Amino acid sequence: MDDSTGLLPGTLDLLILKAVSLGTLHGYGVLLRIQQITGGALQIQQGALYPALYRLERQGLIDSEWGTSDHNRRAKFYRLTRTGRARLGNEAASWNRIADAIGMALRTTAKEI
Amino acid sequence: MRALVRGARAIGRVLWRSKQLDADMQEEMRFHVQMEAERLARVEGVHPDEARRQAYVRFGGVEKYKEEGREARGLYWLHGVLLDARLGVRMLVKHRWLTLVGGLAMTVAIAIGAMAFEVIGDLLTPALPFPDGQRVVAVAYVATKGGGADDRVLHAFSAWRDRVATLEHVGAFRDAQHNLVAPNTPPEPIHVAEITASAFDIAQAPAMLGRHLLPSDEEVGAPPVVVIGHDAWRVRFNADPQIVGRGIQLAGTVHTIVGVMPAGFRFPIDHQFWMPLRLDPLKYAAWQGPELQVFARLKRGATIEQAQAELASTGRSVADVHPDGPDHVRPVVLPFTRRNAELADPMFVWLLRAAQLLVGALSFVVAVNLAVLLYARTVTRLGELAVRTALGASRGRILSQLFIEALTLTALGAVAGLVLAGLALQHVQVMAYGFPFWVHFELSAGSVLYGLALAVIAAVIMGVLPGLKATGRRLSANLQQLNGRTGTRLGSLWTTLIVAQVAVAAAVLPAAAYVSWHVVQTELTGPTIAVEQFVVANMNVSDEAAADREYVRSRLLALMGRLREEPGVTAVTFSSAVPGFGRDRRIEFPGTAQPRDGRTPEVATFQIAVDLLKTYGTRILAGRDFDARDTASSTAVIVNRTFASDVLGVPAQAALGSRFRYATGTDWFEIVGVVDDFPGFPRDPGSETEPTVYQPAAPGDFHPPVVSMRFSGPIPERIAERLRGVGAQVDPGLQLRRVVPLSDFQDELRSAWRSVAWAAGIITISVLLLSAAGMHALMSFTIAQRTREIGIRSALGAQPRQLLMGLFGRAMRQLSIGLLVGSLASVGVFAAAGIGVRPAAAMLLTVATVMALVASIAALGPARRSLRLPAVEALRVEG
Numbered sequence: 001m002d003d004s005t006g007l008l009p010g011t012l013d014l015l016i017l018k019a020v021s022l023g024t025l026h027g028y029g030v031l032l033r034i035q036q037i038t039g040g041a042l043q044i045q046q047g048a049l050y051p052a053l054y055r056l057e058r059q060g061l062i063d064s065e066w067g068t069s070d071h072n073r074r075a076k077f078y079r080l081t082r083t084g085r086a087r088l089g090n091e092a093a094s095w096n097r098i099a100d101a102i103g104m105a106l107r108t109t110a111k112e113i
Numbered sequence: 114m115r116a117l118v119r120g121a122r123a124i125g126r127v128l129w130r131s132k133q134l135d136a137d138m139q140e141e142m143r144f145h146v147q148m149e150a151e152r153l154a155r156v157e158g159v160h161p162d163e164a165r166r167q168a169y170v171r172f173g174g175v176e177k178y179k180e181e182g183r184e185a186r187g188l189y190w191l192h193g194v195l196l197d198a199r200l201g202v203r204m205l206v207k208h209r210w211l212t213l214v215g216g217l218a219m220t221v222a223i224a225i226g227a228m229a230f231e232v233i234g235d236l237l238t239p240a241l242p243f244p245d246g247q248r249v250v251a252v253a254y255v256a257t258k259g260g261g262a263d264d265r266v267l268h269a270f271s272a273w274r275d276r277v278a279t280l281e282h283v284g285a286f287r288d289a290q291h292n293l294v295a296p297n298t299p300p301e302p303i304h305v306a307e308i309t310a311s312a313f314d315i316a317q318a319p320a321m322l323g324r325h326l327l328p329s330d331e332e333v334g335a336p337p338v339v340v341i342g343h344d345a346w347r348v349r350f351n352a353d354p355q356i357v358g359r360g361i362q363l364a365g366t367v368h369t370i371v372g373v374m375p376a377g378f379r380f381p382i383d384h385q386f387w388m389p390l391r392l393d394p395l396k397y398a399a400w401q402g403p404e405l406q407v408f409a410r411l412k413r414g415a416t417i418e419q420a421q422a423e424l425a426s427t428g429r430s431v432a433d434v435h436p437d438g439p440d441h442v443r444p445v446v447l448p449f450t451r452r453n454a455e456l457a458d459p460m461f462v463w464l465l466r467a468a469q470l471l472v473g474a475l476s477f478v479v480a481v482n483l484a485v486l487l488y489a490r491t492v493t494r495l496g497e498l499a500v501r502t503a504l505g506a507s508r509g510r511i512l513s514q515l516f517i518e519a520l521t522l523t524a525l526g527a528v529a530g531l532v533l534a535g536l537a538l539q540h541v542q543v544m545a546y547g548f549p550f551w552v553h554f555e556l557s558a559g560s561v562l563y564g565l566a567l568a569v570i571a572a573v574i575m576g577v578l579p580g581l582k583a584t585g586r587r588l589s590a591n592l593q594q595l596n597g598r599t600g601t602r603l604g605s606l607w608t609t610l611i612v613a614q615v616a617v618a619a620a621v622l623p624a625a626a627y628v629s630w631h632v633v634q635t636e637l638t639g640p641t642i643a644v645e646q647f648v649v650a651n652m653n654v655s656d657e658a659a660a661d662r663e664y665v666r667s668r669l670l671a672l673m674g675r676l677r678e679e680p681g682v683t684a685v686t687f688s689s690a691v692p693g694f695g696r697d698r699r700i701e702f703p704g705t706a707q708p709r710d711g712r713t714p715e716v717a718t719f720q721i722a723v724d725l726l727k728t729y730g731t732r733i734l735a736g737r738d739f740d741a742r743d744t745a746s747s748t749a750v751i752v753n754r755t756f757a758s759d760v761l762g763v764p765a766q767a768a769l770g771s772r773f774r775y776a777t778g779t780d781w782f783e784i785v786g787v788v789d790d791f792p793g794f795p796r797d798p799g800s801e802t803e804p805t806v807y808q809p810a811a812p813g814d815f816h817p818p819v820v821s822m823r824f825s826g827p828i829p830e831r832i833a834e835r836l837r838g839v840g841a842q843v844d845p846g847l848q849l850r851r852v853v854p855l856s857d858f859q860d861e862l863r864s865a866w867r868s869v870a871w872a873a874g875i876i877t878i879s880v881l882l883l884s885a886a887g888m889h890a891l892m893s894f895t896i897a898q899r900t901r902e903i904g905i906r907s908a909l910g911a912q913p914r915q916l917l918m919g920l921f922g923r924a925m926r927q928l929s930i931g932l933l934v935g936s937l938a939s940v941g942v943f944a945a946a947g948i949g950v951r952p953a954a955a956m957l958l959t960v961a962t963v964m965a966l967v968a969s970i971a972a973l974g975p976a977r978r979s980l981r982l983p984a985v986e987a988l989r990v991e992g
Contacts (some may be wrong), residue, residue: 028149066137
C-alpha cells in the first residue's frame with residue numbers, strides 16, 4: 001500500500017525553498033531532494049514543480065542559471081536568493097507554529113480541558 | 114522599487130525572449146522526463162520504452178504544465194497579446210488593400226484629431242510660462258450685449274491700479290510700431306510694447322544685462338529709455354555685451370538702452386522692445402485716449418471669481434459712465450492668455466473644449482467605416498473562430514484577438530498620423546509668425562497620448578463591434594463553414610452604413626475636387642500684369658500724426674517724389690490697399706436694377722491715385738480712365754471686368770452709366786469706365802478675381818496709403834532696406850511697413866492654396882478609397898451569399914451578362930441611392946459656398962462618373978471570381 005499523501009495546498013513552494021536551501025539543484029534534483037527529505041511520504045505531481053519554480057523565480061525567491069548536470073547534460077540550476085532565505089525562515093517559523101498548535105490541539109484529552 | 118525592477122525585467126524577458134523562454138522550458142521538462150526514465154530503467158529495471166512512458170505519466174500533461182509555467186512566469190497575457198499582434202501584422206500583409214485603405218484613412222483622421230487637439234489646447238492654455246503664470250490675468254471691459262470690448266480704459270486702469278484689493282501689479286500696455294534707427298542698420302518699423310514696469314514684476318524675470326523698466330521710467334519728463342529682448346540683442350546688435358547705455362532712435366527720439374531681457378522673455382505678446390508707458394489720465398476725458406490692455410496678477414489665495422466680484426462692485430463706480438449708456442459695458446477678469454486669443458466668452462471656451470475632443474471623433478467615423486470592412490473579413494473567418502471556440506477559447510479571448518488585430522492597423526495609422534500632424538504643425542508654426550509667445554505648435558506628449566487613445570478606441574470600434582456581431586450567433590453551429598464561405602448576410606445595418614459612406618463620399622468629393630481644380634488653375638494661370646516689376650509698401654505715420662490730413666499728404670508726396678528718383682523706378686503711385694486685396698463692402702442698386710441672383714453683392718473696393726491704373730498698365734475695356742477732374746468727392750468710379758460680368762451680368766460697354774451705392778452709405782456712384790481684371794490673383798475658388806470698384810483719391814485722403822513702385826528692370830537687392838532709408842530721409846517718423854515685391858503676394862496665395870490642396874487631396878483620396886473598399890465588401894458579400902445560386906444558374910446555361918446583372922443589380926441600386934443622396938447634399942454645399950450652378954453641375958457629374966467607375970472596378974474582382982467558379986463546386990456550397 002502507498003503510504004504517501006497529497007500535498008497540503010501552498011506547501012510545495014515551501015518544500016522547494018527548503019530543497020534549494022540545501023544546495024543548488026536542477027528541477028529534477030529538487031524533486032529528488034524533496035522526496036529524500038520527506039522520506040517519500042508526500043506525493044508530488046512532478047510537472048507541477050515547474051510552474052512553482054517559475055513562480056518563485058518571478059518573486060525573486062530563487063534564482064536560476066544554466067549549467068551542466070552530473071550526467072554531463074545541459075540543465076537549469078536553481079539556488080536560493082537572500083530574499084528567498086528570509087522568506088523560508090518566516091514561512092518555516094510560521095509553519096512550525098501552526099503545526100505545534102494543531103499538534104497540541106490534537107493531543108489534547110478530555111481531562112486536560 | 115525592487116518589485117518594479119523585477120516587473121520590468123519580466124516584461125523585457127517576455128517581450129524579447131519569449132521564444133527563448135519557451136524553448137528553455139521545453140528543454141528543462143524534457144531533461145526531467147529523461148532523468149526520470151533513466152532512473153526507472155536503472156533502479157526499477159523497467160524497459161527503456163516503458164520507462165519513458167511511465168516518466169511522462171508521472172510528469173503529468175506536459176502541455177498543461179507548459180501553459181501553467183508560462184502563466185507562472187507572469188505576463189502570460191502579454192504573450193497572448195504578442196501572438197495576436199503577430200497574427201494581426203500577418204493579416205495586415207495578407208489583406209494589404211484593406212491595410213492601405215484603412216491605414217490611410219486612419220492616418221488622416223488621427224492627424225486631424227491630434228492637430229486640432231494640439232492647436233486648440235495651445236490656444237486654451239490658461240497659464241503663462243512664468244512662475245505663478247496661472248495667476249496672471251487680463252482685466253477688460255466687454256460690451257454687455259456683445260460687440261466686443263472697449264479698450265479705451267485709461268481712466269478705469271488708473272482706478273483699478275489703486276483700488277482693487279484682489280489684484281496686484283496691475284499694469285497696462287499698448288502695442289505700437291515705431292521706426293528703429295540703430296547705428297549701422299537701416300531704419301525698420303518694429304513692434305514696441307509701451308508697458309508699465311509692473312509687467313516685469315509679474316514675469317519675475319530679471320534682466321540679463323542692465324535692468325528692466327522701473328516705475329520711475331513712467332514719469333512724464335523722465336529720460337527716454339528702452340529695454341530690448343535677447344533675440345533683438347543678438348540679431349540687431351550682434352550680442353554686444355556693452356550695449357547697455359547706448360542710444361537708439363525710436364519714433365524719432367533717441368532712447369537709451371537700459372537692459373537686455375533673457376532669452377524666451379517675450380511678454381506681453383511676442384515683443385522684443387519695451388518702452389515705459391507714459392500716459393497722463395488728466396489729459397484725456399473718460400473713455401478717451403489710446404486703447405490699452407490691462408493685466409495684473411491675482412493676489413495669492415484670490416480667485417478670478419473674487420476679483421471679478423470685486424470689480425463688479427467697485428469697477429463700475431470708479432469708471433465714468435460709458436458714452437453709450439451706463440450698462441453698455443461690464444468689467445471682466447480672465448486668464449491673460451484667453452484675452453489675447455480673443456477668448457473672452459466662457460461659452461466659446463467651452464465650445465472649443467468640446468471641439469478639441471470631438472474633432473478626434475472623426476477617427477471614429479473612419480473606424481465605423483473600417484468596421485464594415487473588418488466585419489466582412491471577420492465573417493469570412495467564422496469557421497476559424499468556431500474552431501477556436503470549440504477548442505475552448507472564450508468569446509472574450511476571441512474578441513481580444515480581433516481587437517488586437519484591429520489595433521495593429523489603427524496603431525499603424527496613429528504613428529503615421531502623428532508624424533503627419535507633427536509635420537503639418539511645423540508648417541503652421543512657420544506661418545504663425547508673431548503668434549503669442551506661449552503658443553508653440555508642436556506635437557506635445559498630451560497630443561501623442563490623445564492620438565494613441567484615439568487609435569485604441571478606434572480599434573475597439575473596428576475590432577470588437579464586428580467581433581461581437583460575428584460571434585454573437587451560435588458560433589459552434591458554424592463549424593460547417595470551415596470551407597471559408599458563409600451564408601451569413603451582410604445585414605441591413607452594415608449595408609446602410611456602406612450606402613451612407615458612398616453618400617458622404619459623393620457629397621464631399623465635388624467640393625474637394627473643385628478646390629483642387631482651383632489650385633491647378635492658380636498654378637497654371639499667371640497674373641494679368643507683370644507683377645515682378647512692382648514693389649508695394651505701407652506708409653505709416655504715428656497715430657497722432659495720422660489724424661492730420663495735411664501732414665499725411667505732404668509726407669506721401671515727398672516720399673513718392675524721392676522714390677521716383679531711385680534708380681530703375683519708372684513710376685510711383687498709391688492706393689488704399691495692395692492691388693488684389695481690397696476691402697470688401699456690400700453694394701446695392703437703385704430701383705429695379707437688382708443683380709441676377711437677387712442677393713446684395715459683395716465687392717472689393719479701393720481708393721486709388723488717378724494714375725494707378727495707368728501705372729499698372731491696366732487695359733481700359735470701356736469708358737475712360739481717371740484724370741485730374743476726378744477727386745474723392747466725385748461720384749465717378751471704375752469697375753473691373755468681373756464686376757460687369759458677374760455682378761451686372763452685362764458686357765463691359767453696357768456697364769457704363771450703371772449706378773450703385775454702398776450698403777452703409779448714401780451717395781450714389783456712377784460707372785465711368787471698365788478695366789481688365791488685375792493683378793489677377795485667384796482669391797477664392799469659383800472666381801478668378803473679385804468684382805472690384807476703384808474710386809479716385811488724392812494724397813492725404815486716407816491713412817495708411819500703400820505705395821506702389823514700378824521698376825523698369827529686375828527689382829534691386831535689399832530693396833526694403835533701401836526704401837526705408839529713403840523714408841527716413843523724408844521723415845524719421847515715417848514707417849515703411851511690409852516692403853515686398855508684388856510677386857511675393859502671389860506666391861503667398863499660391864502657397865496657401867497649395868497647402869489647402871494637399872489637405873483636400875489627402876482627405877479626398879482616403880474618402881474615395883474607403884468608399885471603394887466599402888463597395889468591394891458589399892459586392893464580395895453579394896457573391897458569397899449567392900454562390901450556390903450562381904452554380905445553379907450557370908449549370909442551367911445562364912449567360913454571364915444576365916448572371917452579373919442579376920447578381921449586382923440590387924447592390925448597384927443601393928449604391929445609386931447613395932450617390933444620389935450624396936450628390937444632392939453636395940449641391941447644398943456648393944450653394945452654401947456661393948458657387949455657380951454650371952461649374953457645380955460639371956463637377957457633380959464628373960464625381961458621379963468616377964464613383965460609378967470605382968464601383969464597377971470594385972465589383973469586377975468578386976464578379977470575375979464568381980463566374981470562374983465551376984458550377985459543381987458552387988453547388989457544393991451550403992446555401
